[in-house]
Amino acid sequence: MRDVAIIGAGMTPFGELWGSSLRDLFVDAALEALRDAGIDHLDAIYVGNMSGGQFVGQEHLGPLMADHLGMAGVPSTRVESACASGGAALRAAFFEVASGASDFVLASGVEKMNDGADVTAVLATAADQENEVYHGVTFPGLYALIARAHMQTHGTTLEDLAAVAVKNHAHGALNPKAQFRQKVTTEQVMASSMVADPLRLLHCSPVSDGAAAVVLCPLDRAKELSKHPVKIRGSGMASSAMALADRRDPAHLDAVNLAGNRAYQMARLGPRDIHVAEVHDCFAIAELCVIEALCFTERGSAGAATRAGETALGGRIPINTSGGLKSKGHPVGATGVAQVIEIVEQLRGEAGERQVRNAAIGLTQNMGGSGASSVVHIFERV
Amino acid sequence: MRDVAIIGAGMTPFGELWGSSLRDLFVDAALEALRDAGIDHLDAIYVGNMSGGQFVGQEHLGPLMADHLGMAGVPSTRVESACASGGAALRAAFFEVASGASDFVLASGVEKMNDGADVTAVLATAADQENEVYHGVTFPGLYALIARAHMQTHGTTLEDLAAVAVKNHAHGALNPKAQFRQKVTTEQVMASSMVADPLRLLHCSPVSDGAAAVVLCPLDRAKELSKHPVKIRGSGMASSAMALADRRDPAHLDAVNLAGNRAYQMARLGPRDIHVAEVHDCFAIAELCVIEALCFTERGSAGAATRAGETALGGRIPINTSGGLKSKGHPVGATGVAQVIEIVEQLRGEAGERQVRNAAIGLTQNMGGSGASSVVHIFERV
Numbered sequence: 001m002r003d004v005a006i007i008g009a010g011m012t013p014f015g016e017l018w019g020s021s022l023r024d025l026f027v028d029a030a031l032e033a034l035r036d037a038g039i040d041h042l043d044a045i046y047v048g049n050m051s052g053g054q055f056v057g058q059e060h061l062g063p064l065m066a067d068h069l070g071m072a073g074v075p076s077t078r079v080e081s082a083c084a085s086g087g088a089a090l091r092a093a094f095f096e097v098a099s100g101a102s103d104f105v106l107a108s109g110v111e112k113m114n115d116g117a118d119v120t121a122v123l124a125t126a127a128d129q130e131n132e133v134y135h136g137v138t139f140p141g142l143y144a145l146i147a148r149a150h151m152q153t154h155g156t157t158l159e160d161l162a163a164v165a166v167k168n169h170a171h172g173a174l175n176p177k178a179q180f181r182q183k184v185t186t187e188q189v190m191a192s193s194m195v196a197d198p199l200r201l202l203h204c205s206p207v208s209d210g211a212a213a214v215v216l217c218p219l220d221r222a223k224e225l226s227k228h229p230v231k232i233r234g235s236g237m238a239s240s241a242m243a244l245a246d247r248r249d250p251a252h253l254d255a256v257n258l259a260g261n262r263a264y265q266m267a268r269l270g271p272r273d274i275h276v277a278e279v280h281d282c283f284a285i286a287e288l289c290v291i292e293a294l295c296f297t298e299r300g301s302a303g304a305a306t307r308a309g310e311t312a313l314g315g316r317i318p319i320n321t322s323g324g325l326k327s328k329g330h331p332v333g334a335t336g337v338a339q340v341i342e343i344v345e346q347l348r349g350e351a352g353e354r355q356v357r358n359a360a361i362g363l364t365q366n367m368g369g370s371g372a373s374s375v376v377h378i379f380e381r382v
Numbered sequence: 383m384r385d386v387a388i389i390g391a392g393m394t395p396f397g398e399l400w401g402s403s404l405r406d407l408f409v410d411a412a413l414e415a416l417r418d419a420g421i422d423h424l425d426a427i428y429v430g431n432m433s434g435g436q437f438v439g440q441e442h443l444g445p446l447m448a449d450h451l452g453m454a455g456v457p458s459t460r461v462e463s464a465c466a467s468g469g470a471a472l473r474a475a476f477f478e479v480a481s482g483a484s485d486f487v488l489a490s491g492v493e494k495m496n497d498g499a500d501v502t503a504v505l506a507t508a509a510d511q512e513n514e515v516y517h518g519v520t521f522p523g524l525y526a527l528i529a530r531a532h533m534q535t536h537g538t539t540l541e542d543l544a545a546v547a548v549k550n551h552a553h554g555a556l557n558p559k560a561q562f563r564q565k566v567t568t569e570q571v572m573a574s575s576m577v578a579d580p581l582r583l584l585h586c587s588p589v590s591d592g593a594a595a596v597v598l599c600p601l602d603r604a605k606e607l608s609k610h611p612v613k614i615r616g617s618g619m620a621s622s623a624m625a626l627a628d629r630r631d632p633a634h635l636d637a638v639n640l641a642g643n644r645a646y647q648m649a650r651l652g653p654r655d656i657h658v659a660e661v662h663d664c665f666a667i668a669e670l671c672v673i674e675a676l677c678f679t680e681r682g683s684a685g686a687a688t689r690a691g692e693t694a695l696g697g698r699i700p701i702n703t704s705g706g707l708k709s710k711g712h713p714v715g716a717t718g719v720a721q722v723i724e725i726v727e728q729l730r731g732e733a734g735e736r737q738v739r740n741a742a743i744g745l746t747q748n749m750g751g752s753g754a755s756s757v758v759h760i761f762e763r764v
Contacts, residue, residue, distance in 0.1 A: 001483060054436060059464055075619035095481045096477045101383060237426075239445035239455060241449050242450075368442055372446070373457075
């Protein structure tokens with residue numbers, strides 16, 4: 001396999017972007033990534049997107065996006081793994097460059113969720129239609145079950161859950177691209193509207209529009225073209241039982257653990273080597289389960305570690321310095337690529353007020369559904 | 383890049399399969415492919431699918447299918463390029479094996495179209511929503527425009543169009559997996575119901591359920607494991623302007639031409655080297671445009687070549703010996719992989735009554751929308 005690096009990154013702000021269509025969002029992010037990379041040619045494009053079909057009546061995003069970027073002709077493929085679509089798109093682009101088939105490949109993600117579709121119902125199509133959705137469950141409901149299981153098994157508290165939201169909003173307040181740039185207090189989280197007991201509004205990521213894109217190329221070309229290439233050292237992906245009820249321990253995200261171990265193995269690194277990570281906090285409980293599954297904390301101790309500030313900027317292992325899905329926003333198909341952009345900025349030393357000092361190795365973890373799919377990547381400053 | 387081969391193939395019959403769900407169809411095809419390959423382990427799965435979300439309310443097919451195959455844990459990703467989803471899934475699997483990241487990868491496609499969705503409206507989401515669909519056009523309408531353009535520019539006749547359907551039904555009558563196993567006459571085609579002038583019912587592929595899967599591995603392993611491995615010699619993909627109105631010549635499928643040239647170049651072969659091909663005859667006019675774009679005939683002469691029997695079994699270059707989309711059926715996400723299965727059977731010499739004598743090199747061409755995306759693969763008997 002050839003070594004692969006990222007030489008360009010671009011993203012739209014995340015939020016309720018009424019003035020931009022799905023294709024506008026993609027083009028804005030892709031042009032910013034191309035400008036950042038200093039190139040005007042692509043060999044291939046991957047578009048991570050969960051459900052253009054259901055959200056805005058548009059499938060076949062590959063050629064549509066290539067065309068509107070002014071690059072009709074370029075092979076362009078949509079990749080979907082629900083909310084892990086962006087991570088899966090990066091992984092597909094990584095393989096294409098690593099194989100030697102292509103040199104310059106754009107990995108992107110885009111979603112337009114605010115155009116009138118019944119968002120909760122569309123998102124539910126990422127769960128098991130026959131064994132879960134048919135019976136009325138939604139994602140807030142599934143993650144509430146995960147939260148209850150974690151509380152019961154590990155003694156995790158409502159204060160632990162609130163601490164995730166408080167931390168990520170504090171980070172997001174420093175991110176100009178974030179959907180919600182205000183801090184929140186533990187009291188505000190605990191008093192926000194109940195969504196699915198024990199999860200309240202401020203435990204949940206929002207409904208968002210947005211796009212993100214990165215340019216990949218072989219590492220040797222990257223060193224010629226870029227002042228600060230970021231090498232992809234590891235890529236791991238895994239699946240799990242689709243339905244939550246089919247998993248031995250709903251509070252243990254085995255696909256995340258497996259994907260993480262595969263990425264660590266490829267990178268020849270372990271959790272203690274990671275300086276900064278972006279993980280999939282679609283709900284506050286998800287971040288706690290994920291950082292345990294990635295072995296950043298002991299099983300059952302993620303809540304205490306979060307309350308102790310270990311995962312905040314300045315802490316032992318800063319998690320979601322971008323604000324995470326909670327504060328930055330969660331346009332589902334774009335999220336996995338936006339996570340990569342935060343890590344690229346951190347490793348370049350360009351994260352401004354959110355900068356983690358001396359960050360040289362970073363990790364992203366992107367997740368689909370209630371954890372049935374997960375993609376983990378590990379990056380290194382070259 | 384490592385050389386890659388196919389060592390196993392499996393597919394369901396195509397048709398109105400009321401007794402099987404989307405996941406059932408996938409599992410049936412995947413198990414047949416694994417049995418055929420003689421393996422019980424996979425490193426990754428790719429699932430080609432156009433619109434599980436709109437057809438049956440199910441996105442996130444990657445982990446769902448891995449789980450129901452009894453392989454939870456295995457990385458599994460959905461790939462979508464409308465009706466070219468199957469071809470795009472094969473290409474992604476090809477890159478993953480070629481890169482050296484994985485050894486045994488399943489490339490599959492599945493679609494369940496007969497479960498109650500408004501099929502024409504769902505399929506239309508593969509066209510340009512803002513510039514085409516909003517104005518009321520459907521795919522029969524778009525291909526009718528292509529047919530009119532071809533007739534006007536090249537003098538193609540209604541008899542030429544009918545000859546495609548007559549040939550493909552004659553082939554499909556020999557295929558036990560085909561949805562329509564009866565021959566049709568020119569008169570029957572010309573007298574069938576008008577769908578979108580000049581396209582009549584028997585010019586159009588049907589609405590189908592079905593799944594198909596192939597197992598890929600490195601060529602050196604394939605030679606140990608299989609009596610008759612089929613090497614993937616070339617893979618080409620391209621996009622085009624999404625909206626038909628944005629193309630210089632609607633009757634020339636430039637993405638097909640570009641994808642074909644890329645595949646020929648990788649394979650170091652030309653159109654005269656191909657012994658048998660499966661191409662995307664979603665409508666009769668599509669087959670004529672495609673075989674011209676792939677340079678199997680001169681531009682404008684595909685109709686005459688078809689009427690002369692050049693593309694029939696026993697002819698100069700047999701096209702769609704499986705019956706094609708027209709007679710075999712067209713479960714859109716599965717089609718690209720089913721095309722590969724026909725070529726694998728031909729190159730193995732296992733195509734029975736449909737066998738092309740001494741077939742050693744074959745080609746598949748899969749297409750999305752009105753030709754905005756296309757994937758071409760070239761295969762060789764080892």
